[in-house]
Amino acid sequence: MQSLNRWIEAGISGSEFTFQTVILLVLGGLMASLLPCVYPLYPITVGIIQARGESGKNKLFHPLVYYFGLSFMYFCFGLAAGISGGAVNTILRYPITNLFLAIVIFLLGLASLGYLHLPIFRSKEWQGGDGWKGTFLLGMGAGFLSSPCVGPVVVAVLIQITAGIQTVTISSLALSAFKMSLFGFGLGLPFLVLGVFGLSLPKSGKWTKWIQIVLGLVVVYFAWLYYAKAMQLWSVSLELSLSILAAAIGILLTAYFYQSSELHRCVKMKKALLLTGLICSSVIFIRLASGNSLGNFQKDVLEEHGNLEWHRTSNPAFELAKSENRLVFVDFYADWCSNCKAFEELTLSDSDLNQALGKAVLLKVRDDDKDFLIYEQDSRFPELKIGLPFFVIFSPDGKVLFKTTNYLNTADMIRTIRGENIHASGE
Structure with a gap:
Protein backbone atom coordinates (compact mmCIF):
# COMPACT_ATOMS: atom_id res chain seq x y z
CA MET A 1 0.00 0.00 0.00
CA GLN A 232 0.78 10.51 10.82
CA LEU A 233 1.27 14.20 11.69
CA TRP A 234 -0.61 13.58 14.93
CA SER A 235 1.75 10.63 15.63
CA VAL A 236 -1.11 8.13 15.45
CA SER A 237 -0.09 4.59 14.53
CA LEU A 238 -1.39 3.00 11.35
CA GLU A 239 -3.28 0.36 13.32
CA LEU A 240 -5.09 2.98 15.41
CA SER A 241 -5.74 5.13 12.32
CA LEU A 242 -7.40 2.17 10.61
CA SER A 243 -9.44 1.42 13.73
CA ILE A 244 -10.72 5.00 13.92
CA LEU A 245 -11.56 4.97 10.22
CA ALA A 246 -13.32 1.60 10.50
CA ALA A 247 -15.42 2.90 13.41
CA ALA A 248 -16.43 6.05 11.48
CA ILE A 249 -17.34 4.02 8.38
CA GLY A 250 -19.26 1.56 10.55
CA ILE A 251 -21.35 4.40 12.02
CA LEU A 252 -21.92 5.84 8.53
CA LEU A 253 -23.07 2.53 7.03
CA THR A 254 -25.27 1.71 10.03
CA ALA A 255 -26.96 5.11 9.86
CA TYR A 256 -27.42 4.75 6.09
CA PHE A 257 -28.97 1.28 6.03
CA TYR A 258 -31.09 1.90 9.14
CA GLN A 259 -33.20 4.40 7.19
CA SER A 260 -36.21 3.52 5.08
CA SER A 261 -35.43 2.01 1.69
CA GLU A 262 -38.08 4.28 0.18
CA LEU A 263 -35.89 7.34 0.67
CA HIS A 264 -33.57 8.41 -2.14
CA ARG A 265 -29.98 7.28 -1.55
CA CYS A 266 -28.68 10.88 -1.62
CA VAL A 267 -31.13 11.84 1.14
CA LYS A 268 -30.17 8.78 3.18
CA MET A 269 -26.45 9.49 2.76
CA LYS A 270 -26.87 13.14 3.76
CA LYS A 271 -28.62 12.15 7.00
CA ALA A 272 -26.05 9.41 7.68
CA LEU A 273 -23.19 11.88 7.18
CA LEU A 274 -24.78 14.39 9.55
CA LEU A 275 -25.19 11.74 12.25
CA THR A 276 -21.63 10.45 11.76
CA GLY A 277 -20.26 13.99 11.91
CA LEU A 278 -22.21 14.69 15.10
CA ILE A 279 -20.89 11.54 16.82
CA CYS A 280 -17.26 12.10 15.71
CA SER A 281 -17.37 15.77 16.71
CA SER A 282 -18.73 14.82 20.13
CA VAL A 283 -15.93 12.30 20.67
CA ILE A 284 -13.29 14.89 19.71
CA PHE A 285 -14.89 17.52 21.96
CA ILE A 286 -14.96 15.13 24.93
CA ARG A 287 -11.31 14.24 24.38
CA LEU A 288 -10.26 17.88 24.19
CA ALA A 289 -12.39 18.79 27.21
CA SER A 290 -10.67 16.06 29.23
CA GLY A 291 -7.33 17.79 28.63
CA ASN A 292 -5.92 15.30 26.12
CA SER A 293 -4.70 16.67 22.81
CA LEU A 294 -5.36 14.86 19.56
CA GLY A 295 -1.67 14.16 19.16
CA ASN A 296 -1.16 12.08 22.29
CA PHE A 297 -2.37 8.76 20.91
CA GLN A 298 1.17 7.46 20.58
CA LYS A 299 4.50 8.92 21.69
CA ASP A 300 6.67 7.40 19.01
CA VAL A 301 6.36 6.04 15.49
CA LEU A 302 8.99 3.94 13.73
CA GLU A 303 9.40 3.54 9.97
CA GLU A 304 11.40 0.53 8.79
CA HIS A 305 13.63 0.50 5.71
CA GLY A 306 15.51 -2.77 5.45
CA ASN A 307 17.46 -3.30 8.65
CA LEU A 308 17.20 0.39 9.67
CA GLU A 309 14.51 1.88 11.90
CA TRP A 310 13.74 5.58 11.49
CA HIS A 311 11.92 7.57 14.16
CA ARG A 312 9.20 9.84 12.80
CA THR A 313 8.95 12.23 15.76
CA SER A 314 11.83 14.28 17.18
CA ASN A 315 11.31 14.19 20.95
CA PRO A 316 11.38 10.38 21.38
CA ALA A 317 14.43 10.17 19.11
CA PHE A 318 16.43 12.71 21.12
CA GLU A 319 15.27 11.20 24.43
CA LEU A 320 16.57 7.80 23.30
CA ALA A 321 19.83 9.31 22.05
CA LYS A 322 20.42 11.06 25.36
CA SER A 323 19.63 7.99 27.45
CA GLU A 324 21.93 5.75 25.36
CA ASN A 325 24.56 8.42 24.59
CA ARG A 326 24.17 8.03 20.79
CA LEU A 327 24.25 10.55 17.97
CA VAL A 328 21.08 11.52 16.08
CA PHE A 329 21.13 11.34 12.28
CA VAL A 330 18.30 13.39 10.74
CA ASP A 331 17.20 12.89 7.14
CA PHE A 332 14.91 15.67 5.83
CA TYR A 333 12.84 13.95 3.17
CA ALA A 334 10.10 14.61 0.59
CA ASP A 335 8.34 12.29 -1.85
CA TRP A 336 8.97 14.75 -4.72
CA CYS A 337 12.74 14.83 -3.99
CA SER A 338 14.59 12.38 -6.29
CA ASN A 339 17.91 12.74 -4.41
CA CYS A 340 16.11 11.97 -1.14
CA LYS A 341 14.96 8.68 -2.62
CA ALA A 342 18.45 8.01 -4.01
CA PHE A 343 19.92 8.45 -0.52
CA GLU A 344 17.25 6.16 0.94
CA GLU A 345 18.41 3.43 -1.44
CA LEU A 346 22.04 4.24 -0.61
CA THR A 347 21.45 3.60 3.10
CA LEU A 348 20.83 -0.05 2.24
CA SER A 349 23.21 -0.59 -0.69
CA ASP A 350 26.29 1.09 0.86
CA SER A 351 27.44 -1.36 3.55
CA ASP A 352 29.75 1.17 5.31
CA LEU A 353 26.99 3.78 5.50
CA ASN A 354 24.46 1.19 6.61
CA GLN A 355 26.74 -0.04 9.37
CA ALA A 356 27.45 3.51 10.59
CA LEU A 357 23.77 4.49 10.60
CA GLY A 358 23.03 1.42 12.66
CA LYS A 359 25.03 2.97 15.52
CA ALA A 360 23.05 6.24 15.52
CA VAL A 361 19.47 7.10 16.39
CA LEU A 362 17.80 7.71 13.04
CA LEU A 363 15.15 10.38 12.49
CA LYS A 364 13.29 11.01 9.22
CA VAL A 365 11.50 14.36 8.96
CA ARG A 366 9.23 14.72 5.93
CA ASP A 367 8.40 18.08 4.40
CA ASP A 368 4.76 17.75 5.49
CA ASP A 369 5.57 16.84 9.11
CA LYS A 370 4.83 19.36 11.85
CA ASP A 371 8.45 18.96 13.04
CA PHE A 372 9.65 20.23 9.65
CA LEU A 373 8.24 23.70 10.40
CA ILE A 374 10.19 23.84 13.65
CA TYR A 375 13.48 22.96 11.97
CA GLU A 376 12.75 25.31 9.07
CA GLN A 377 12.37 28.24 11.46
CA ASP A 378 15.64 27.37 13.25
CA SER A 379 18.33 29.88 12.28
CA ARG A 380 20.91 27.06 12.24
CA PHE A 381 19.27 25.48 9.19
CA PRO A 382 18.82 28.10 6.42
CA GLU A 383 19.34 25.25 3.93
CA LEU A 384 15.77 24.08 4.52
CA LYS A 385 14.43 27.29 2.98
CA ILE A 386 16.29 26.47 -0.24
CA GLY A 387 15.35 22.85 -0.83
CA LEU A 388 16.01 19.19 -0.13
CA PRO A 389 17.70 16.83 0.58
CA PHE A 390 19.30 17.98 3.81
CA PHE A 391 21.06 15.94 6.49
CA VAL A 392 22.06 16.85 10.04
CA ILE A 393 23.95 14.91 12.71
CA PHE A 394 23.33 15.97 16.31
CA SER A 395 25.16 15.11 19.49
CA PRO A 396 23.06 13.44 22.23
CA ASP A 397 22.47 16.86 23.83
CA GLY A 398 21.27 18.47 20.56
CA LYS A 399 24.45 20.18 19.34
CA VAL A 400 24.93 20.28 15.56
CA LEU A 401 28.00 18.22 14.65
CA PHE A 402 27.55 18.01 10.89
CA LYS A 403 25.16 19.11 8.15
CA THR A 404 25.12 18.84 4.38
CA THR A 405 22.85 19.05 1.36
CA ASN A 406 25.01 16.59 -0.61
CA TYR A 407 23.53 13.11 -0.32
CA LEU A 408 26.70 11.60 -1.84
CA ASN A 409 28.91 12.98 0.95
CA THR A 410 28.63 9.70 2.82
CA ALA A 411 32.32 9.65 3.79
CA ASP A 412 31.95 12.66 6.11
CA MET A 413 28.68 11.27 7.44
CA ILE A 414 30.37 8.01 8.37
CA ARG A 415 33.40 9.74 9.94
CA THR A 416 31.17 12.01 12.01
CA ILE A 417 29.07 9.12 13.32
CA ARG A 418 32.25 7.21 14.19
CA GLY A 419 33.68 10.27 15.94
CA GLU A 420 36.65 10.49 13.59
CA ASN A 421 35.92 13.89 12.04
CA ILE A 422 33.42 15.94 14.01
CA HIS A 423 32.68 19.43 12.69
CA ALA A 424 29.71 21.75 12.49
CA SER A 425 29.02 21.76 8.79
CA GLY A 426 29.79 19.95 5.57
CA GLU A 427 29.07 20.30 1.89
Whole structure:
Protein backbone atom coordinates (compact mmCIF):
# COMPACT_ATOMS: atom_id res chain seq x y z
CA MET A 1 0.00 0.00 0.00
CA GLN A 2 2.81 2.42 0.88
CA SER A 3 4.55 1.76 -2.45
CA LEU A 4 1.29 2.37 -4.32
CA ASN A 5 0.78 5.63 -2.41
CA ARG A 6 4.23 6.87 -3.35
CA TRP A 7 3.83 5.79 -6.99
CA ILE A 8 0.58 7.73 -7.43
CA GLU A 9 1.74 10.77 -5.46
CA ALA A 10 5.07 10.91 -7.27
CA GLY A 11 3.35 10.54 -10.63
CA ILE A 12 0.92 13.43 -10.14
CA SER A 13 2.39 15.80 -7.56
CA GLY A 14 5.80 17.32 -7.13
CA SER A 15 8.19 19.25 -9.31
CA GLU A 16 9.23 16.28 -11.42
CA PHE A 17 7.74 15.26 -14.75
CA THR A 18 8.04 11.71 -16.03
CA PHE A 19 6.39 9.33 -18.49
CA GLN A 20 4.52 7.95 -15.48
CA THR A 21 2.96 11.41 -15.01
CA VAL A 22 1.72 11.45 -18.61
CA ILE A 23 0.18 7.98 -18.33
CA LEU A 24 -1.62 8.68 -15.04
CA LEU A 25 -3.09 12.02 -16.09
CA VAL A 26 -4.08 11.12 -19.66
CA LEU A 27 -5.55 7.79 -18.54
CA GLY A 28 -7.40 9.52 -15.70
CA GLY A 29 -8.90 12.03 -18.14
CA LEU A 30 -9.85 9.28 -20.58
CA MET A 31 -11.64 7.31 -17.85
CA ALA A 32 -13.43 10.48 -16.72
CA SER A 33 -14.66 11.02 -20.29
CA LEU A 34 -16.58 7.72 -20.07
CA LEU A 35 -18.71 8.85 -17.12
CA PRO A 36 -22.47 8.67 -17.82
CA CYS A 37 -22.94 12.41 -17.21
CA VAL A 38 -20.35 13.27 -19.91
CA TYR A 39 -22.04 10.98 -22.42
CA PRO A 40 -24.81 13.43 -23.48
CA LEU A 41 -22.14 15.90 -24.66
CA TYR A 42 -20.93 13.53 -27.38
CA PRO A 43 -23.88 13.78 -29.82
CA ILE A 44 -23.88 17.56 -29.27
CA THR A 45 -20.19 17.62 -30.16
CA VAL A 46 -20.72 15.56 -33.32
CA GLY A 47 -23.56 17.85 -34.42
CA ILE A 48 -21.53 21.02 -33.83
CA ILE A 49 -18.41 19.78 -35.60
CA GLN A 50 -20.31 18.32 -38.54
CA ALA A 51 -22.18 21.59 -39.02
CA ARG A 52 -18.97 23.61 -38.93
CA GLY A 53 -17.21 21.13 -41.19
CA GLU A 54 -19.67 21.94 -43.99
CA SER A 55 -17.81 25.22 -44.57
CA GLY A 56 -15.38 23.29 -46.82
CA LYS A 57 -12.32 23.20 -44.58
CA ASN A 58 -10.34 20.10 -43.79
CA LYS A 59 -12.43 17.63 -41.79
CA LEU A 60 -9.65 17.43 -39.23
CA PHE A 61 -9.48 21.20 -38.66
CA HIS A 62 -12.58 21.86 -36.54
CA PRO A 63 -12.29 18.66 -34.46
CA LEU A 64 -8.70 19.60 -33.55
CA VAL A 65 -9.63 23.20 -32.73
CA TYR A 66 -12.53 21.93 -30.60
CA TYR A 67 -10.20 19.41 -28.90
CA PHE A 68 -7.57 22.02 -28.05
CA GLY A 69 -10.27 24.38 -26.82
CA LEU A 70 -11.49 21.72 -24.40
CA SER A 71 -7.94 20.98 -23.23
CA PHE A 72 -7.22 24.71 -22.84
CA MET A 73 -10.02 24.99 -20.29
CA TYR A 74 -8.22 22.43 -18.13
CA PHE A 75 -4.96 24.29 -18.75
CA CYS A 76 -6.66 27.30 -17.14
CA PHE A 77 -7.75 25.15 -14.19
CA GLY A 78 -4.16 24.00 -13.68
CA LEU A 79 -2.81 27.54 -13.99
CA ALA A 80 -5.21 28.78 -11.33
CA ALA A 81 -4.24 25.90 -9.06
CA GLY A 82 -0.52 26.56 -9.61
CA ILE A 83 -0.87 30.17 -8.42
CA SER A 84 -1.93 28.89 -5.01
CA GLY A 85 0.60 26.04 -5.03
CA GLY A 86 3.06 27.47 -2.53
CA ALA A 87 0.30 28.31 -0.08
CA VAL A 88 -1.25 24.85 -0.48
CA ASN A 89 2.08 23.17 0.21
CA THR A 90 2.55 25.25 3.38
CA ILE A 91 -0.87 24.56 4.87
CA LEU A 92 -0.55 20.84 4.03
CA ARG A 93 2.04 20.60 6.81
CA TYR A 94 -0.73 20.99 9.37
CA PRO A 95 -2.62 17.83 10.34
CA ILE A 96 -5.99 19.59 10.61
CA THR A 97 -5.62 20.74 6.98
CA ASN A 98 -5.01 17.19 5.79
CA LEU A 99 -7.98 15.92 7.78
CA PHE A 100 -10.21 18.65 6.34
CA LEU A 101 -9.09 17.79 2.80
CA ALA A 102 -9.68 14.09 3.48
CA ILE A 103 -13.27 14.83 4.49
CA VAL A 104 -13.89 17.13 1.51
CA ILE A 105 -12.41 14.66 -0.99
CA PHE A 106 -14.39 11.81 0.60
CA LEU A 107 -17.58 13.81 0.01
CA LEU A 108 -16.47 14.36 -3.59
CA GLY A 109 -15.95 10.61 -3.89
CA LEU A 110 -19.50 9.95 -2.67
CA ALA A 111 -20.71 12.49 -5.26
CA SER A 112 -18.75 10.66 -7.97
CA LEU A 113 -20.40 7.40 -6.96
CA GLY A 114 -23.83 9.03 -7.08
CA TYR A 115 -24.53 8.83 -3.33
CA LEU A 116 -24.41 12.55 -2.68
CA HIS A 117 -25.64 15.59 -4.57
CA LEU A 118 -23.33 18.60 -4.48
CA PRO A 119 -25.08 21.69 -5.88
CA ILE A 120 -21.73 23.41 -6.64
CA PHE A 121 -21.29 21.10 -9.65
CA ARG A 122 -24.06 22.31 -11.96
CA SER A 123 -23.92 22.82 -15.70
CA LYS A 124 -24.89 25.97 -17.55
CA GLU A 125 -25.71 26.63 -21.21
CA TRP A 126 -22.83 27.70 -23.40
CA GLN A 127 -22.85 29.14 -26.88
CA GLY A 128 -19.97 30.21 -29.11
CA GLY A 129 -19.48 32.29 -32.23
CA ASP A 130 -18.78 31.25 -35.79
CA GLY A 131 -15.49 30.21 -37.43
CA TRP A 132 -12.48 28.61 -35.76
CA LYS A 133 -12.69 31.01 -32.82
CA GLY A 134 -16.25 29.90 -32.22
CA THR A 135 -15.20 26.26 -32.44
CA PHE A 136 -12.41 26.91 -29.94
CA LEU A 137 -14.84 28.64 -27.57
CA LEU A 138 -17.30 25.78 -27.95
CA GLY A 139 -14.49 23.38 -27.08
CA MET A 140 -13.77 25.42 -23.96
CA GLY A 141 -17.50 25.30 -23.29
CA ALA A 142 -17.44 21.51 -23.52
CA GLY A 143 -14.56 21.50 -21.05
CA PHE A 144 -16.52 23.79 -18.77
CA LEU A 145 -19.69 21.70 -19.10
CA SER A 146 -17.79 18.48 -18.43
CA SER A 147 -16.01 19.93 -15.38
CA PRO A 148 -19.13 19.83 -13.17
CA CYS A 149 -19.59 16.16 -14.08
CA VAL A 150 -15.95 15.22 -13.45
CA GLY A 151 -15.56 17.93 -10.80
CA PRO A 152 -14.81 15.57 -7.89
CA VAL A 153 -12.05 13.88 -9.87
CA VAL A 154 -10.66 17.23 -11.07
CA VAL A 155 -10.56 18.68 -7.54
CA ALA A 156 -8.74 15.61 -6.20
CA VAL A 157 -6.18 15.76 -9.04
CA LEU A 158 -5.69 19.53 -8.65
CA ILE A 159 -4.95 19.13 -4.94
CA GLN A 160 -2.36 16.45 -5.71
CA ILE A 161 -0.73 18.67 -8.36
CA THR A 162 -0.44 21.71 -6.10
CA ALA A 163 0.73 19.67 -3.10
CA GLY A 164 4.26 19.35 -4.49
CA ILE A 165 4.80 23.04 -5.35
CA GLN A 166 7.24 24.66 -2.92
CA THR A 167 7.27 28.21 -4.30
CA VAL A 168 5.22 29.77 -7.07
CA THR A 169 7.47 30.37 -10.09
CA ILE A 170 6.94 30.60 -13.83
CA SER A 171 8.16 27.01 -14.20
CA SER A 172 5.87 25.70 -11.43
CA LEU A 173 2.89 27.49 -12.98
CA ALA A 174 3.72 26.10 -16.41
CA LEU A 175 4.16 22.58 -15.04
CA SER A 176 0.90 22.52 -13.07
CA ALA A 177 -0.98 23.97 -16.06
CA PHE A 178 0.57 21.43 -18.42
CA LYS A 179 -0.22 18.55 -16.08
CA MET A 180 -3.86 19.57 -15.99
CA SER A 181 -3.77 19.94 -19.79
CA LEU A 182 -2.76 16.28 -19.99
CA PHE A 183 -5.89 15.41 -18.04
CA GLY A 184 -7.84 17.53 -20.53
CA PHE A 185 -6.16 15.77 -23.48
CA GLY A 186 -7.32 12.42 -22.11
CA LEU A 187 -10.81 13.73 -21.40
CA GLY A 188 -11.09 15.18 -24.91
CA LEU A 189 -9.91 12.12 -26.85
CA PRO A 190 -13.41 10.67 -27.40
CA PHE A 191 -14.60 14.12 -28.50
CA LEU A 192 -11.77 14.27 -31.06
CA VAL A 193 -12.41 10.77 -32.40
CA LEU A 194 -16.14 11.36 -32.71
CA GLY A 195 -15.57 14.72 -34.35
CA VAL A 196 -13.19 13.30 -36.96
CA PHE A 197 -14.90 10.02 -37.77
CA GLY A 198 -18.49 10.71 -36.71
CA LEU A 199 -18.78 7.26 -35.17
CA SER A 200 -22.10 5.92 -33.94
CA LEU A 201 -22.28 6.05 -30.17
CA PRO A 202 -22.78 2.81 -28.27
CA LYS A 203 -25.65 2.80 -25.83
CA SER A 204 -24.98 3.97 -22.32
CA GLY A 205 -25.28 1.06 -19.95
CA LYS A 206 -23.63 -0.88 -17.16
CA TRP A 207 -20.16 -0.31 -18.60
CA THR A 208 -20.44 3.46 -18.01
CA LYS A 209 -21.60 2.80 -14.46
CA TRP A 210 -18.49 0.70 -13.84
CA ILE A 211 -16.35 3.60 -15.05
CA GLN A 212 -18.19 5.84 -12.60
CA ILE A 213 -17.51 3.38 -9.76
CA VAL A 214 -13.79 3.11 -10.61
CA LEU A 215 -13.33 6.88 -10.71
CA GLY A 216 -15.32 7.30 -7.50
CA LEU A 217 -13.04 4.80 -5.77
CA VAL A 218 -9.98 6.68 -7.08
CA VAL A 219 -11.29 9.88 -5.48
CA VAL A 220 -11.98 8.02 -2.21
CA TYR A 221 -8.41 6.68 -2.38
CA PHE A 222 -7.11 10.27 -2.50
CA ALA A 223 -9.19 10.96 0.62
CA TRP A 224 -7.44 8.04 2.34
CA LEU A 225 -4.02 9.51 1.47
CA TYR A 226 -4.79 12.78 3.24
CA TYR A 227 -6.42 11.04 6.19
CA ALA A 228 -3.30 8.89 6.62
CA LYS A 229 -1.09 12.02 6.46
CA ALA A 230 -3.19 13.74 9.11
CA MET A 231 -2.96 10.78 11.46
CA GLN A 232 0.78 10.51 10.82
CA LEU A 233 1.27 14.20 11.69
CA TRP A 234 -0.61 13.58 14.93
CA SER A 235 1.75 10.63 15.63
CA VAL A 236 -1.11 8.13 15.45
CA SER A 237 -0.09 4.59 14.53
CA LEU A 238 -1.39 3.00 11.35
CA GLU A 239 -3.28 0.36 13.32
CA LEU A 240 -5.09 2.98 15.41
CA SER A 241 -5.74 5.13 12.32
CA LEU A 242 -7.40 2.17 10.61
CA SER A 243 -9.44 1.42 13.73
CA ILE A 244 -10.72 5.00 13.92
CA LEU A 245 -11.56 4.97 10.22
CA ALA A 246 -13.32 1.60 10.50
CA ALA A 247 -15.42 2.90 13.41
CA ALA A 248 -16.43 6.05 11.48
CA ILE A 249 -17.34 4.02 8.38
CA GLY A 250 -19.26 1.56 10.55
CA ILE A 251 -21.35 4.40 12.02
CA LEU A 252 -21.92 5.84 8.53
CA LEU A 253 -23.07 2.53 7.03
CA THR A 254 -25.27 1.71 10.03
CA ALA A 255 -26.96 5.11 9.86
CA TYR A 256 -27.42 4.75 6.09
CA PHE A 257 -28.97 1.28 6.03
CA TYR A 258 -31.09 1.90 9.14
CA GLN A 259 -33.20 4.40 7.19
CA SER A 260 -36.21 3.52 5.08
CA SER A 261 -35.43 2.01 1.69
CA GLU A 262 -38.08 4.28 0.18
CA LEU A 263 -35.89 7.34 0.67
CA HIS A 264 -33.57 8.41 -2.14
CA ARG A 265 -29.98 7.28 -1.55
CA CYS A 266 -28.68 10.88 -1.62
CA VAL A 267 -31.13 11.84 1.14
CA LYS A 268 -30.17 8.78 3.18
CA MET A 269 -26.45 9.49 2.76
CA LYS A 270 -26.87 13.14 3.76
CA LYS A 271 -28.62 12.15 7.00
CA ALA A 272 -26.05 9.41 7.68
CA LEU A 273 -23.19 11.88 7.18
CA LEU A 274 -24.78 14.39 9.55
CA LEU A 275 -25.19 11.74 12.25
CA THR A 276 -21.63 10.45 11.76
CA GLY A 277 -20.26 13.99 11.91
CA LEU A 278 -22.21 14.69 15.10
CA ILE A 279 -20.89 11.54 16.82
CA CYS A 280 -17.26 12.10 15.71
CA SER A 281 -17.37 15.77 16.71
CA SER A 282 -18.73 14.82 20.13
CA VAL A 283 -15.93 12.30 20.67
CA ILE A 284 -13.29 14.89 19.71
CA PHE A 285 -14.89 17.52 21.96
CA ILE A 286 -14.96 15.13 24.93
CA ARG A 287 -11.31 14.24 24.38
CA LEU A 288 -10.26 17.88 24.19
CA ALA A 289 -12.39 18.79 27.21
CA SER A 290 -10.67 16.06 29.23
CA GLY A 291 -7.33 17.79 28.63
CA ASN A 292 -5.92 15.30 26.12
CA SER A 293 -4.70 16.67 22.81
CA LEU A 294 -5.36 14.86 19.56
CA GLY A 295 -1.67 14.16 19.16
CA ASN A 296 -1.16 12.08 22.29
CA PHE A 297 -2.37 8.76 20.91
CA GLN A 298 1.17 7.46 20.58
CA LYS A 299 4.50 8.92 21.69
CA ASP A 300 6.67 7.40 19.01
CA VAL A 301 6.36 6.04 15.49
CA LEU A 302 8.99 3.94 13.73
CA GLU A 303 9.40 3.54 9.97
CA GLU A 304 11.40 0.53 8.79
CA HIS A 305 13.63 0.50 5.71
CA GLY A 306 15.51 -2.77 5.45
CA ASN A 307 17.46 -3.30 8.65
CA LEU A 308 17.20 0.39 9.67
CA GLU A 309 14.51 1.88 11.90
CA TRP A 310 13.74 5.58 11.49
CA HIS A 311 11.92 7.57 14.16
CA ARG A 312 9.20 9.84 12.80
CA THR A 313 8.95 12.23 15.76
CA SER A 314 11.83 14.28 17.18
CA ASN A 315 11.31 14.19 20.95
CA PRO A 316 11.38 10.38 21.38
CA ALA A 317 14.43 10.17 19.11
CA PHE A 318 16.43 12.71 21.12
CA GLU A 319 15.27 11.20 24.43
CA LEU A 320 16.57 7.80 23.30
CA ALA A 321 19.83 9.31 22.05
CA LYS A 322 20.42 11.06 25.36
CA SER A 323 19.63 7.99 27.45
CA GLU A 324 21.93 5.75 25.36
CA ASN A 325 24.56 8.42 24.59
CA ARG A 326 24.17 8.03 20.79
CA LEU A 327 24.25 10.55 17.97
CA VAL A 328 21.08 11.52 16.08
CA PHE A 329 21.13 11.34 12.28
CA VAL A 330 18.30 13.39 10.74
CA ASP A 331 17.20 12.89 7.14
CA PHE A 332 14.91 15.67 5.83
CA TYR A 333 12.84 13.95 3.17
CA ALA A 334 10.10 14.61 0.59
CA ASP A 335 8.34 12.29 -1.85
CA TRP A 336 8.97 14.75 -4.72
CA CYS A 337 12.74 14.83 -3.99
CA SER A 338 14.59 12.38 -6.29
CA ASN A 339 17.91 12.74 -4.41
CA CYS A 340 16.11 11.97 -1.14
CA LYS A 341 14.96 8.68 -2.62
CA ALA A 342 18.45 8.01 -4.01
CA PHE A 343 19.92 8.45 -0.52
CA GLU A 344 17.25 6.16 0.94
CA GLU A 345 18.41 3.43 -1.44
CA LEU A 346 22.04 4.24 -0.61
CA THR A 347 21.45 3.60 3.10
CA LEU A 348 20.83 -0.05 2.24
CA SER A 349 23.21 -0.59 -0.69
CA ASP A 350 26.29 1.09 0.86
CA SER A 351 27.44 -1.36 3.55
CA ASP A 352 29.75 1.17 5.31
CA LEU A 353 26.99 3.78 5.50
CA ASN A 354 24.46 1.19 6.61
CA GLN A 355 26.74 -0.04 9.37
CA ALA A 356 27.45 3.51 10.59
CA LEU A 357 23.77 4.49 10.60
CA GLY A 358 23.03 1.42 12.66
CA LYS A 359 25.03 2.97 15.52
CA ALA A 360 23.05 6.24 15.52
CA VAL A 361 19.47 7.10 16.39
CA LEU A 362 17.80 7.71 13.04
CA LEU A 363 15.15 10.38 12.49
CA LYS A 364 13.29 11.01 9.22
CA VAL A 365 11.50 14.36 8.96
CA ARG A 366 9.23 14.72 5.93
CA ASP A 367 8.40 18.08 4.40
CA ASP A 368 4.76 17.75 5.49
CA ASP A 369 5.57 16.84 9.11
CA LYS A 370 4.83 19.36 11.85
CA ASP A 371 8.45 18.96 13.04
CA PHE A 372 9.65 20.23 9.65
CA LEU A 373 8.24 23.70 10.40
CA ILE A 374 10.19 23.84 13.65
CA TYR A 375 13.48 22.96 11.97
CA GLU A 376 12.75 25.31 9.07
CA GLN A 377 12.37 28.24 11.46
CA ASP A 378 15.64 27.37 13.25
CA SER A 379 18.33 29.88 12.28
CA ARG A 380 20.91 27.06 12.24
CA PHE A 381 19.27 25.48 9.19
CA PRO A 382 18.82 28.10 6.42
CA GLU A 383 19.34 25.25 3.93
CA LEU A 384 15.77 24.08 4.52
CA LYS A 385 14.43 27.29 2.98
CA ILE A 386 16.29 26.47 -0.24
CA GLY A 387 15.35 22.85 -0.83
CA LEU A 388 16.01 19.19 -0.13
CA PRO A 389 17.70 16.83 0.58
CA PHE A 390 19.30 17.98 3.81
CA PHE A 391 21.06 15.94 6.49
CA VAL A 392 22.06 16.85 10.04
CA ILE A 393 23.95 14.91 12.71
CA PHE A 394 23.33 15.97 16.31
CA SER A 395 25.16 15.11 19.49
CA PRO A 396 23.06 13.44 22.23
CA ASP A 397 22.47 16.86 23.83
CA GLY A 398 21.27 18.47 20.56
CA LYS A 399 24.45 20.18 19.34
CA VAL A 400 24.93 20.28 15.56
CA LEU A 401 28.00 18.22 14.65
CA PHE A 402 27.55 18.01 10.89
CA LYS A 403 25.16 19.11 8.15
CA THR A 404 25.12 18.84 4.38
CA THR A 405 22.85 19.05 1.36
CA ASN A 406 25.01 16.59 -0.61
CA TYR A 407 23.53 13.11 -0.32
CA LEU A 408 26.70 11.60 -1.84
CA ASN A 409 28.91 12.98 0.95
CA THR A 410 28.63 9.70 2.82
CA ALA A 411 32.32 9.65 3.79
CA ASP A 412 31.95 12.66 6.11
CA MET A 413 28.68 11.27 7.44
CA ILE A 414 30.37 8.01 8.37
CA ARG A 415 33.40 9.74 9.94
CA THR A 416 31.17 12.01 12.01
CA ILE A 417 29.07 9.12 13.32
CA ARG A 418 32.25 7.21 14.19
CA GLY A 419 33.68 10.27 15.94
CA GLU A 420 36.65 10.49 13.59
CA ASN A 421 35.92 13.89 12.04
CA ILE A 422 33.42 15.94 14.01
CA HIS A 423 32.68 19.43 12.69
CA ALA A 424 29.71 21.75 12.49
CA SER A 425 29.02 21.76 8.79
CA GLY A 426 29.79 19.95 5.57
CA GLU A 427 29.07 20.30 1.89
